[in-house]
Amino acid sequence: MSGQEIVFTLLGVVAVGSGIMVVTTRRLVHAALWLVLSFGALAGGYVVLTAEFVAWVQVLIYVGAVVVLLLFGIMLTRAPIGDSADLDSGNRWAAAAVAAATAAVLVTVMVMGFRDERMPLRAGGGSAGELGASVFRTWVLPFEVLSVLLLASLVGAIVLSRTGIGPGRGPGSGEGDG
Amino acid sequence: MHLAYPTVVAALLFSVGVYGVLARRNAILVLMSVELMLNAVNLNLVTFDMWFRDRLHGGQVLTLFTIVIAAAEVGLGLAIVLLVYRNREMVDVDRLRSLAESDDAAEAGEVGEVGEVEEAAP
The missing domain is CATH 1.20.120.1200 (NADH-ubiquinone/plastoquinone oxidoreductase chain 6, subunit NuoJ)
Structure with a gap:
């Protein structure tokens, strides 16, 4: 090691x-x-x-x-x-069995598949300069799409969590009360 | 560095997240377990980026994107959880059965009760 x-x-x-x-x-x-x-x-x-x-x-x-x-x-x-006693659901043992099976399968596959592989670690491979150049040269379009997604999800979170938007109100009447 | 170490850690972390999603009843704890699973995937992405010595750093850039998507997901998820709490005064995913397919008496009673709460809320 x-x-x-x-x-x-x-x-x-x-x-x-x-x-x-x-x-x-x-x-x-x-x-x-x-x-x-x-x-x-x-x-x-x-x-x-x-x-x-x-x-x-x-x-x-x-x-x-x-x-x-x-x-x-x-x-x-x-x-x-x-302490709260009821944080775990009743199917805890089934969940533990599923998790143990997942762990067994994944660990077995990983160990069998990559038993002899070694990876070369060289310093500077993930520095801010290299990653920034990579993001803004190659991956700039996904980056911009992601910014639109973040904006949409945050607007959605605001709309979901603010009160005062109900079916009883007309359009535009709920703008002043946040 | 041997490739088995990070991949095994990621597999174990993912299994812990699977257990949390299946076994927890509080919706916020389920969200935390989803975050654990996303972190396991991030660790795998960084590991394979380093293994392939990707010139474009696709794995690490995708890790950054996944972190941003996880932040958006947890924001939206917490908004939904708060909305559920405001309507029903609890966030217990075992008792949120309005969308379940069975239609026995208990479910009908719960649906009626929920309608009552929603009417009383505004």
Whole structure:
């Protein structure tokens, strides 16, 4: 085992372990905080894989934005802060069986398929400069389409979550009250 | 670096996400598990980008796109969850059975109750 493999294995154990805590803990807020740890360990894994710009984007968007959004959702649905016993559904054992089968199949396929493959890691392969040049030269059209999709989804989220739009009101009368 | 390490981590993370989606009852926890599965896919994309030494960096750019789509998805998903909470005072996916196909008495009772709540809401 090389040093990279040892570091990546440790980060992977942290990521998978905190992922298991996310899906098994009895406290909603703790699940969100374990999710932060899992995403942070994955960002470290991206750094080991020399994808440093992806790692920073992971930290900024996932740890910074998505988890905060999920915490807002937990607060706004007035979830209990302490232990709640009914977070797991009754088909937990069927779900565990399906997950174990998925893990067995995927791990077997991955190990059998890539047993002898090694990947060349060279520094600078995922720097902001290279990725920026790649995004704005080759992938600029998907980038622009994605910006339109983000705008549409955020407008949709605003329309879904604002009150005062009802069938009883005429068109244009609900613009002042947000 | 051996290719098996990141792919096995990604496979295990994906399975954890599958378990969370199937076993959790709170809709926000289901959204968290979906995020775990998306992260597993991102790890695979970065790994294979590094393995192929892609000159265009297709895997990493697609990872960035997936992160943006995940952010849009969680925003829209939370808006829907908040709307469900506003109408029904709970986000338990096991009890949200208005779209289920069975039409026995319990379901009819729940549908009537839900209509009542929706009428009372505005």
